[in-house]
Amino acid sequence: MSARISNRIVNSVIYSIAVLWLIPLIWVIYMAFRPKELALSPKFTFDFTLANFVNVWQGAPFSVYYLNTIIIVLGVLAVQIFTVTLAAYAFARLQFWGKSIFFTLFLMQIMIPNDVLIFPNYSILKELSLLDTRTGIMIPYFASAFGVFLLRQFFKTIPVELEEAAKVEGLSKWAILWKIYFPLGKSAYISFALVSISYHWNNFLWPLIVTNSVEKRPLTVGLSLFAQSSETGAQWSEVTAATLLVSAPLLIGFFFFQKQFISSFMQSGIK
Amino acid sequence: MLSAKFWRDNSFAWLLLLPSLVFLILFTFYPIGKTVILSLQQSDLAAREPIFIGLDNYKSLIGDSIFWKVMTNNFWFAIGTIPTSIALALAMAVFANKALRGKGFVRTAFFYPNVIPMIAIANVWLFIYTPQYGLLSRAMKYVEKGDLNWLGNPDLVMWALIVMIVWREAGYFMIFYLAGLQNVSPDLYEAADIDGARPWLVFRKITFPLLMPTTLFVMIVALTNSFKLVDHLFIMTKGGPDNASSLLLYYIYEQAFAFWDLGKASTLTIVMIVLLLIISAVQFFWMDKKVHYE
Numbered sequence: 001m002s003a004r005i006s007n008r009i010v011n012s013v014i015y016s017i018a019v020l021w022l023i024p025l026i027w028v029i030y031m032a033f034r035p036k037e038l039a040l041s042p043k044f045t046f047d048f049t050l051a052n053f054v055n056v057w058q059g060a061p062f063s064v065y066y067l068n069t070i071i072i073v074l075g076v077l078a079v080q081i082f083t084v085t086l087a088a089y090a091f092a093r094l095q096f097w098g099k100s101i102f103f104t105l106f107l108m109q110i111m112i113p114n115d116v117l118i119f120p121n122y123s124i125l126k127e128l129s130l131l132d133t134r135t136g137i138m139i140p141y142f143a144s145a146f147g148v149f150l151l152r153q154f155f156k157t158i159p160v161e162l163e164e165a166a167k168v169e170g171l172s173k174w175a176i177l178w179k180i181y182f183p184l185g186k187s188a189y190i191s192f193a194l195v196s197i198s199y200h201w202n203n204f205l206w207p208l209i210v211t212n213s214v215e216k217r218p219l220t221v222g223l224s225l226f227a228q229s230s231e232t233g234a235q236w237s238e239v240t241a242a243t244l245l246v247s248a249p250l251l252i253g254f255f256f257f258q259k260q261f262i263s264s265f266m267q268s269g270i271k
Numbered sequence: 272m273l274s275a276k277f278w279r280d281n282s283f284a285w286l287l288l289l290p291s292l293v294f295l296i297l298f299t300f301y302p303i304g305k306t307v308i309l310s311l312q313q314s315d316l317a318a319r320e321p322i323f324i325g326l327d328n329y330k331s332l333i334g335d336s337i338f339w340k341v342m343t344n345n346f347w348f349a350i351g352t353i354p355t356s357i358a359l360a361l362a363m364a365v366f367a368n369k370a371l372r373g374k375g376f377v378r379t380a381f382f383y384p385n386v387i388p389m390i391a392i393a394n395v396w397l398f399i400y401t402p403q404y405g406l407l408s409r410a411m412k413y414v415e416k417g418d419l420n421w422l423g424n425p426d427l428v429m430w431a432l433i434v435m436i437v438w439r440e441a442g443y444f445m446i447f448y449l450a451g452l453q454n455v456s457p458d459l460y461e462a463a464d465i466d467g468a469r470p471w472l473v474f475r476k477i478t479f480p481l482l483m484p485t486t487l488f489v490m491i492v493a494l495t496n497s498f499k500l501v502d503h504l505f506i507m508t509k510g511g512p513d514n515a516s517s518l519l520l521y522y523i524y525e526q527a528f529a530f531w532d533l534g535k536a537s538t539l540t541i542v543m544i545v546l547l548l549i550i551s552a553v554q555f556f557w558m559d560k561k562v563h564y565e
Contacts, residue, residue, distance in 0.1 A: 007470070014366045015373070017359075018380035021438065024395050025383065027406055031398070040404045083294070086287040096284035097277070106291070109299050111551040115499050116520065116543050119527040119536045120302030120309075143294035173283060202388035204502045205520075209528060220390045224506055227394050236398060243391045250386045258379055261386065265443065266450045269492065 031240040039236045052241035056226070059238070061214050062245060065222035072137050072207075072218055073200045077193055079142045084192070085185075087143075088151030089177050093163070109145035115205065122209055136210045137218065141200065147192050150267060154188035155181055191264035198250055198261075219246045303544065309537035316531050328538040338539070340514050341522045344429065348518060349497040351433035352440065357489055359441040364448030365478065378449075381442035389439075393506035396435045397422070400507075422508055425515035432507070432516055436500060444489045451485035452478070484557075491554045498543060519543055 130136035204220040314321040400421040421431040510517030527536035
């Protein structure tokens with residue numbers, strides 16, 4: 001009896017915290033659809049408008065930012081899938097000289113993430129004349145130790161007999177990699193893709209440093225400039241609308257594919 | 272003499288590693304080496320050509336009061352965010368794992384901040400913390416407390432940012448606990464149930480000890496994050512007021528890209544790398560131990 005009551009109390013505490021956690025999101029949505037002139041009014045009303053979104057889209061080059069972000073996110077992912085697959089296969093299935101040395105070298109990238117090396121990487125980008133280019137934003141992430149470890153774990157679970165059968169059929173090593181391992185790794189690739197996409201969609205500091213022209217900027221940098229250019233409270237509605245525009249794709253994706261997102265992020269920690 | 276067979280056996284593997292290695296060397300190893308060298312030089316707007324000065328950059332860092340301020344901030348930031356977010360994450364996971372109605376809702380509510388850009392989160396929380404018109408100020412007016420300038424007050428700003436980071440991180444850590452809980456054998460709970468153990472006792476004697484490896488892992492991630500999370504400072508405080516909210520990575524950014532003191536920025540980067548290596552060393556030490564347990 002008392003256990004049931006205490007259970008109920010604990011459950012309601014958990015629900016209340018969950019609701020508390022949603023307040024910032026609810027508030028952003030409320031503000032983004034609220035008429036500008038009511039932005040600072042403390043009274044709750046049901047007034048609804050899309051004008052803020054129209055203003056944002058026309059007031060700053062968000063379509064350019066969107067396109068840049070999509071190019072960067074997909075570009076990084078495409079190259080990563082290629083580099084990661086090759087290295088993961090080598091670590092999972094091949095015996096070679098220097099394996100443990102190379103493995104340690106890969107591990108270093110996880111210990112010292114690129115975020116920390118902003119300054120030296122900036123000067124390297126300068127030497128390569130890649131400043132203010134989308135390639136410059138993408139290139140430090142073309143190798144992903146995390147992806148290598150994730151895929152390696154997965155490749156190890158594929159039965160070796162499959163590969164041996166393919167060898168008997170006369171398939172080359174290269175063909176075995178792309179015709180057997182690659183298609184079988186689908187679920188691991190989806191996990192990796194979700195983590196990679198959300199990382200690069202949300203990445204800010206590195207693109208901020210690399211870019212200085214509108215044509216190359218991703219959404220996060222564009223949003224920060226937009227927010228800083230509108231300091232008065234009257235522009236809250238537009239800044240919240242812009243914030244929502246930038247966050248919406250992943251947020252909507254997350255609400256629909258909650259389980260996949262959570263299990264992908266879970267695997268990202270398991271490495 | 273290495274035989275032809277040696278090369279044939281190894282070259283395919285090396286070729287497979289090559290594309291990754293090129294980028295790893297270019298953007299992880301070469302920059303680290305470069306930074307070490309630059310940290311031994313004076314290279315700022317006063318020095319046209321970098322001058323070798325040995326450990327002087329490190330010595331002057333010891334006398335730099337802002338550096339110590341930033342390190343202290345980072346320390347309090349870690350102390351403020353890590354235990355709270357871990358405790359919350361654990362509580363959440365324990366309940367979201369039970370056959371509780373609406374557990375999908377609880378998970379979603381907790382995790383969603385992790386799919387929003389930090390820069391967007393900063394915008395939202397800036398409006399929450401704005402004096403007079405902000406959400407928090409409006410709420411405080413209801414309870415008739417005075418209004419506070421959360422981000423403008425050196426004594427409050429760190430607290431305000433800690434609350435925001437806990438809000439973001441707790442859900443991320445929750446998923447690792449959810450994974451950990453799936454590995455706890457249900458037999459243990461059944462046995463405890465037969466013995467009539469109370470929930471709190473079950474948690475203390477079974478759940479918590481079995482989740483210890485997860486807790487250690489999450490602590491390492493949280494510690495690393497406490498050095499990496501700085502995007503919000505660009506929008507919310509710029510490290511201010513009076514450096515009260517600046518963190519190590521933000522300080523590096525300022526030295527490198529606002530003051531162009533490349534020697535100092537490199538020295539700070541080395542400090543950061545050493546800290547991260549220490550954190551990783553602890554992690555490996557722990558992983559070693561864990562392997563022995565299994």
